[in-house]
Amino acid sequence: MSYNYGQRVRVSVFGASHAPFVGVTVEGLPAGEPVDLEALRAFLRRRAPGQNAWSSARRESDEPELCGGLVDGVTDGTPLTVMIKNNDVRPADYAALRDVPRPGHADYPARVKYGAAAELDGGGAFSGRMTAPLCAAGGICLQLLARRGVRVTAHLLSVGSVSDAPFDPMGLDDVTVEALRHRELPVLSDESCAQMREEILSAAAEGDSVGGVVECLVEGLPLGLGGPLFEGLESRLAPALFAIPAVKGVSFGEGFGAAALRGSENNDPYVVRSGAVTTLTNHAGGVLGGLSTGLPLLLRAAFKPTPSIAKPQRSVRLSTLEETELRIAGRHDPCVAPRAVPVVEAVTALALLDAWPQPEVGAEPGLAALREKIDRTDAALAPLLAERMRLSDEIGALKREKDLPVRDKQREETLLRRVSVLAGEESGSVAAVYQAILAESRARQTRGEEETP
Ligand SMILES: Cc1cc2nc3c(=O)[nH]c(=O)nc-3n(C[C@H](O)[C@H](O)[C@H](O)COP(=O)(O)O)c2cc1C
Incomplete structure (x- = not known):
């Protein structure tokens, strides 16, 4: 049977x-x-x-x-x-x-x-x-x-x-x-x-x-x-x-x-x-x-x-x-x-x-296929963001060692200009996301400063 x-x-x-x-x-x-x-x-x-x-x-x-x-x-x-x-x-x-x-x-x-x-x-x-x-x-x-x-x-x-x-x-x-x-x-x-x-x-x-x-x-x-x-x-x-x-x-x-x-x-x-x-x-x-x-x-x-x-x-x-x-x-x-x-x-x-197709449906994807694409993008993005935060901590430690200020406004402006160019049509939204990323980096570096004995 x-x-x-x-x-x-x-x-x-x-x-x-x-x-x-x-x-x-x-x-x-x-x-x-x-x-x-x-x-x-x-x-x-x-x-x-x-x-x-x-x-x-x-x-x-x-x-x-x-x-x-x-x-x-x-x-x-x-x-x-x-x-x-x-x-x-x-x-x-x-x-x-x-x-x-x-x-x-x-x-x-x-x-x-x-x-x-x-x-x-x-x-x-x-x-x-x-x-x-x-x-x-x-x-x-x-x-x-x-x-x-x-x-x-x-x-x-x-x-x-x-x-x-x-x-x-x-x-x-x-x-x-x-x-x-x-x-x-x-x-x-x-x-x-x-x-x-x-x-x-x-x-x-x-x-x-x-x-x-x-x-x-x-x-x-x-x-x-x-x-x-x-x-x-x-x-x-x-x-x-x-x-x-x-x-x-x-x-x-x-x-x-x-x-x-x-x-x-x-x-x-x-x-x-x-x-x-x-x-x-x-x-x-x-x-x-x-x-x-x-x-x-x-x-x-x-x-x-x-x-x-x-x-x-x-x-x-x-x-x-x-x-x-x-x-x-x-x-x-x-x-x-x-x-x-x-x-x-x-x-x-x-x-x-x-x-259900693996990994996505044909040329005109519906909501489910688009969500799958978003999930895959996030799967690539999240580890990169985590890595970025770790690098930011390293920079913070180096700044403390060399006695440099946490914030470097000129560097931030250059970075925002660069990601805006990379983001093309989405420059505005991506720059806004990067503002949040930079704020989080600064906050981590400042916290690091406070915690350093
Ligand atoms: C949820 C469910 C409950 C069933 N309960 C009974 C039942 O209590 N007595 C019964 O004779 N058949 C019941 N049947 C149907 C028989 O299993 C089914 O008629 C039998 O296997 C012959 O297969 P056929 O009707 O597909 O030809 C039930 C079927 C389903 C889906």
Whole structure:
């Protein structure tokens, strides 16, 4: 069984639903990236079961245990492993299912393909439990992307026959994003929250389940991420999204709806705004030809109704090949889509960080690429400034030895003239920065004077 994804940022998932733990190893993370463990815990809690009436009653704290890859909370470029213990395992719930496969679940094809030796209790590697390590890896990628100016936000677009308002494909405001996190279900309106809750609970009361659609918007992507054919952003995101159990459809922008539109309706007209080329609309969902357009990336993932339902279903006793009636006990989500909202964010982040160019995006860099350039400039500048301060201290010591004054106005004026010439068009700003540098040098030399016995 293969549990791997990614080319640059590679994840390898391990464990199973009823094994002692599930986990993930992430390779290829750049060194020097701080990982906020508290934020990671909070992210994992958004997916964890047992928190409300509409999710499985399985109680898991989903506490991430990290080993390797971090030094003092900062990535060191080596593989990073996150382990998550399975605390609330009840194999008895699944004993009967070893012989009678659940319709709609992976039980039957997996049993035939992998044989009796495979650990398939609770769905084994095919369980929704495997989305905990996906969230651990993706939660870290989300933090790295946020540092590059990228925000990934998902919500429940629909549950059964109830719909939330769709995201504005041109972008979201902070208040909307914040409000999503504080509703019982991650939706845009209190009304759809109440209706979806009712839809899920009434299906559960009938021993049944419902499906749903998760919509995700990625803002702040630079233009040009991805590439043609198999390198395309859609080509990279789709396998990651389809890896989430129960995903049966993935679409970008107008998706299947585009097939019913005219070109004149679906094309996004180009315009110039604040001196830059942009589009008036975003039917493309931020991706054309597999390349990010610079507008928000909009994708949707359709989740089927949970296969494990309490209602009697037809199945077969494999040991005797008798047809039988199956009634599934145990703890199952009547709708997996709400808990899948952070999972969609996580795998989207994984795929995007994997597609993130090293070291920068093409000819028209967006905010993230520019910030990377600034970071690189600062990385070169800061050690030089530190060296300059050390040299200034040496000069101070020499001046004290030769009994020379700290301040040499003529020398300062010459220096400012020289850096102004070197700075070209930026002479004014650079001279201002140098005024501050000279003031700090003088202050250090004066302090040195006071400290000299
Ligand atoms: C977060 C999450 C939780 C899930 N919980 C359950 C569950 O409680 N019971 C169940 O039968 N399936 C659950 N599933 C779905 C099954 O794992 C999935 O339907 C099954 O592996 C078959 O794969 P397929 O639906 O992709 O074909 C869950 C999926 C996700 C993403």
